[in-house]
Amino acid sequence: MTLFTFTLNGKKQTVDAAPETPLLWVLRDTLKLTGTKYSCGQGLCGSCTVHVDGKPRKSCNLPISKVAGKTVLTIEGLGERGLHPVQKAWIEDEVAQCGYCQPGQIMTAVALLDKNTHPTDSDIEAAMKGVLCRCGTYQRIKKAIHTAAEEA
Amino acid sequence: MNSSESKLLDRRQFLKLSTGSTAALVLGFCWPLSGKDSVSGEDGIFVPNAYLEIHANNTVTVIMPRSEMGQKIYTALPQIVAEELEADWSKIKVLQGDLNQVYGSQTTGGSASVRTQYDRLREAGATAKAMLIQAAAITLNVPVSECHAESGYVHHLSKDRKLNYGSLVALANTLPVPKNVTLKDPKAFRIIGKDHKSLDGGGKVDGSIKFGYDFELPEMLTAVVARIPKYGGSIDTFDATEALKVPGVTKIAPISAGVAVLAENSWAALQGRKKLVVKWNDGSHAKINSKKISEDLHVALEQEGTIIRSDGDADKALETASRQIDLTFEVPYLDHAPQEPNNCTAHIHNGICEIWVPTQSPGAAWWAAKSVTQFDDENIKVHTLRMGGAFGRKLQSDYVRDAVEVAQLTKLPVKVIRTRTEDLKNGFYRPSSVHQVKVGLDRNKKPISWIHKLSGPQDGWAPIITGGADELAYDIANQKVSCVMTAQPIPIGAWRSVAHTQNAFVHESMIDEVARKTGRDPLVFRRELLKNRPRHLGVLNLVEKHSKWGKPLKDTRARGLAVHYSFNSYVAIVIEISEAKKGINVERVTAAIDCGTVINPDGVRAQVEGGVVMGLTAALYGEITIDRGEVKQTNFHNYRLLKMDKMPEINIHIVESTEPPTGVGEPPVPPTPPALINAIAALTGKRILRLPLKSQLA
Ligand code: FES
Ligand code: FES
Numbered sequence: 001m002t003l004f005t006f007t008l009n010g011k012k013q014t015v016d017a018a019p020e021t022p023l024l025w026v027l028r029d030t031l032k033l034t035g036t037k038y039s040c041g042q043g044l045c046g047s048c049t050v051h052v053d054g055k056p057r058k059s060c061n062l063p064i065s066k067v068a069g070k071t072v073l074t075i076e077g078l079g080e081r082g083l084h085p086v087q088k089a090w091i092e093d094e095v096a097q098c099g100y101c102q103p104g105q106i107m108t109a110v111a112l113l114d115k116n117t118h119p120t121d122s123d124i125e126a127a128m129k130g131v132l133c134r135c136g137t138y139q140r141i142k143k144a145i146h147t148a149a150e151e152a
Numbered sequence: 153m154n155s156s157e158s159k160l161l162d163r164r165q166f167l168k169l170s171t172g173s174t175a176a177l178v179l180g181f182c183w184p185l186s187g188k189d190s191v192s193g194e195d196g197i198f199v200p201n202a203y204l205e206i207h208a209n210n211t212v213t214v215i216m217p218r219s220e221m222g223q224k225i226y227t228a229l230p231q232i233v234a235e236e237l238e239a240d241w242s243k244i245k246v247l248q249g250d251l252n253q254v255y256g257s258q259t260t261g262g263s264a265s266v267r268t269q270y271d272r273l274r275e276a277g278a279t280a281k282a283m284l285i286q287a288a289a290i291t292l293n294v295p296v297s298e299c300h301a302e303s304g305y306v307h308h309l310s311k312d313r314k315l316n317y318g319s320l321v322a323l324a325n326t327l328p329v330p331k332n333v334t335l336k337d338p339k340a341f342r343i344i345g346k347d348h349k350s351l352d353g354g355g356k357v358d359g360s361i362k363f364g365y366d367f368e369l370p371e372m373l374t375a376v377v378a379r380i381p382k383y384g385g386s387i388d389t390f391d392a393t394e395a396l397k398v399p400g401v402t403k404i405a406p407i408s409a410g411v412a413v414l415a416e417n418s419w420a421a422l423q424g425r426k427k428l429v430v431k432w433n434d435g436s437h438a439k440i441n442s443k444k445i446s447e448d449l450h451v452a453l454e455q456e457g458t459i460i461r462s463d464g465d466a467d468k469a470l471e472t473a474s475r476q477i478d479l480t481f482e483v484p485y486l487d488h489a490p491q492e493p494n495n496c497t498a499h500i501h502n503g504i505c506e507i508w509v510p511t512q513s514p515g516a517a518w519w520a521a522k523s524v525t526q527f528d529d530e531n532i533k534v535h536t537l538r539m540g541g542a543f544g545r546k547l548q549s550d551y552v553r554d555a556v557e558v559a560q561l562t563k564l565p566v567k568v569i570r571t572r573t574e575d576l577k578n579g580f581y582r583p584s585s586v587h588q589v590k591v592g593l594d595r596n597k598k599p600i601s602w603i604h605k606l607s608g609p610q611d612g613w614a615p616i617i618t619g620g621a622d623e624l625a626y627d628i629a630n631q632k633v634s635c636v637m638t639a640q641p642i643p644i645g646a647w648r649s650v651a652h653t654q655n656a657f658v659h660e661s662m663i664d665e666v667a668r669k670t671g672r673d674p675l676v677f678r679r680e681l682l683k684n685r686p687r688h689l690g691v692l693n694l695v696e697k698h699s700k701w702g703k704p705l706k707d708t709r710a711r712g713l714a715v716h717y718s719f720n721s722y723v724a725i726v727i728e729i730s731e732a733k734k735g736i737n738v739e740r741v742t743a744a745i746d747c748g749t750v751i752n753p754d755g756v757r758a759q760v761e762g763g764v765v766m767g768l769t770a771a772l773y774g775e776i777t778i779d780r781g782e783v784k785q786t787n788f789h790n791y792r793l794l795k796m797d798k799m800p801e802i803n804i805h806i807v808e809s810t811e812p813p814t815g816v817g818e819p820p821v822p823p824t825p826p827a828l829i830n831a832i833a834a835l836t837g838k839r840i841l842r843l844p845l846k847s848q849l850a
Contacts, residue, residue, distance in 0.1 A: 097762055134541050
């Protein structure tokens with residue numbers, strides 16, 4: 001086991017973990033932040049998406065050793081000081097069905113809007129196509145991203 | 153039952169439950185149960201119940217006897233109660249009820265929650281309202297007839313005085329429960345029929361909602377099970393030496409479904425599983441593969457089938473027909489693949505087995521725990537957790553059994569999680585089936601004979617194959633539908649819309665082909681054959697208008713249509729597609745649904761959107777295949793789901809209706825694949841007979 005320090009949702013965090021442990025399990029099991037979800041464990045679905053240094057990353061195949069010294073934002077940290085416009089748009093447009101994929105959808109959408117304040121439909125499709133939703137909420141996700149872009 | 157005196161309460165034992173306090177008015181309906189909770193998990197329709205608490209602080213808590221998996225019943229069911237209660241919607245809270253005999257059956261399935269609980273939940277609200285009004289009348293010393301309820305208050309008309317519900321609960325608790333209550337005239341509804349936002353929407357955007365996979369108890373272990381990979385196989389030997397060296401792995405032991413790896417956390421369990429070496433015995437079905445299953449199903453069609461529908465004399469009518477059209481269709485096994493893989497937490501302590509499980513059927517979960525532990529009934533406790541999708545998969549309790557067996561290996565609580573791979577390979581799949589259809593036409597090209605023979609795997613519940621096959625809505629005088637069941641080792645289960653998935657594909661592809669072969673417009677042709685089916689016509693007309701059916705398209709585009717009745721609802725779908733470099737693009741979907749009285753229109757639209765996506769996914773990619781006795785698909789790269797970039801625009805239209813509410817979650821799925829396949833026939837002339845489409849157009 002090794003100690004790793006990184007910034008998590010604005011605060012310094014040190015964890016003791018085997019270097020190859022994926023960030024996903026450090027978040028969920030060690031730090032009890034279960035908003036980040038497991039669904040495929042192989043980088044295929046995006047349910048586990050968090051931000052690492054501002055970029056969307058799939059945490060299920062990102063070893064904790066690669067996170068040391070970096071800044072991580074999870075769904076819990078996103079709205080800590082009041083809901084983010086994307087979260088508000090998600091509520092406004094009633095996006096979620098079961099809700100399981102939505103933390104990954106929201107983190108991916110926030111990252112898109114951070115670099116592209118007014119994305120087109122095809123920008124949205126390109127950014128979001130890696131995040132699966134078995135409930136089929138894609139139409140509303142697209143709409144909510146536009147809503148958030150207008151209101152931000 | 154509009155505004156009528158409800159007699160239902162007379163027929164039932166109506167219990168007022170004690171809460172041990174006067175701070176809340178608690179109403180429970182309790183119907184006599186036939187012995188134990190007899191939930192089997194397969195049948196979607198059971199005796200419903202309602203349960204309601206009104207607190208002194210004016211909060212109204214609706215306790216849900218059914219479970220939430222994304223279908224929005226946590227909002228729709230409270231809307232029904234709140235309407236009759238004349239509650240203040242902003243004061244409504246919702247709580248998941250645990251498994252409790254007071255509720256009767258608690259299985260969530262068959263698109264049944266709203267349609268089967270509508271009357272009872274209205275009665276629950278109306279009964280509570282009547283008692284609150286009576287309590288107010290006593291308090292104000294006025295006749296009941298001078299009081300009425302509105303938005304969480306009882307008002308006295310002449311004196312302009314009002315009392316909030318919270319202030320009345322102590323007195324209301326002492327009053328007898330009325331035997332008859334008057335329900336509202338639907339014209340006066342102000343909560344039913346409105347787009348209320350999800351009561352639990354906020355928790356879904358900030359990570360705070362806990363699903364089964366997120367459940368946690370102090371000192372809890374996490375386990376994964378290396379499940380026996382081949383059907384009929386078993387464990388030969390296993391070597392845990394390397395696995396036990398993984399830090400955090402605490403125990404490795406066999407259970408009936410495989411070898412369990414217990415650990416202090418998920419990652420350790422997963423690593424332990426990787427290092428575990430198991431030698432498996434092949435067992436009896438090690439040679440089975442999809443090709444053989446398909447051949448068996450085709451051969452089975454040569455046998456005499458069990459007749460499930462017979463109108464007129466279809467064989468004779470076929471002989472006299474001037475033209476005959478024959479097609480044979482085939483559909484594969486499908487997995488539900490909810491985004492949350494199966495999981496269950498169990499703890500056996502002091503002779504009690506307690507489980508926490510995301511399930512559609514807490515009753516089936518209870519039976520699984522009972523059959524493993526053989527504990528006394530009262531020592532098995534089931535807590536229902538929220539599901540990250542289910543679609544029928546979480547009606548099963550194989551994963552509960554695993555968890556309870558693992559819990560027997562430790563004194564600590566243990567959460568047993570499945571990886572995506574174990575989840576996909578250990579499904580209860582929508583069955584594969586083969587369908588031979590013969591249609592005879594008279595001299596005027598009118599269908600006079602319909603013969604449909606289908607074959608599928610046996611599991612003791614025929615409707616899992618035949619459901620809907622015997623309900624062809626088209627006016628064809630002579631019909632014969634029969635079915636042959638074959639024995640297959642692949643577990644099957646209800647998959648969103650159950651047998652309607654395959655039978656709608658067969659009905660709607662065949663009728664479309666008859667229209668094309670006889671040079672008829674597919675919509676006009678259907679309309680003629682549905683002239684005595686007003687609600688089918690209602691959705692057809694709506695979808696015709698909004699899809700611009702009949703309006704010419706470019707040569708590179710085409711539309712396809714399907715209409716289907718299931719779970720008491722009617723859905724018509726038009727899909728517009730375009731030619732792509734490889735295959736096709738799905739451009740636009742227009743859907744019309746008639747589901748009777750609508751509780752929450754936006755919730756209906758969400759379910760139609762989701763159902764269309766699930767239907768498209770099945771039609772385009774969905775296929776579980778078997779090779780050498782085991783499922784080949786291992787993750788989302790080889791069991792593909794529709795992604796955002798392939799998502800068509802979906803427009804949804806709801807028929808206005810005052811009929812009783814009917815199913816919503818499932819009915820949009822069945823007509824979607826045939827609408828797509830019919831569009832392909834219109835665009836290319838090619839009739840796709842076997843799903844999924846995959847590379848059939850390449
Ligand atoms: S769980 Fe990480 S991409 Fe699926
Ligand atoms: S909302 Fe259920 S998986 Fe996306």
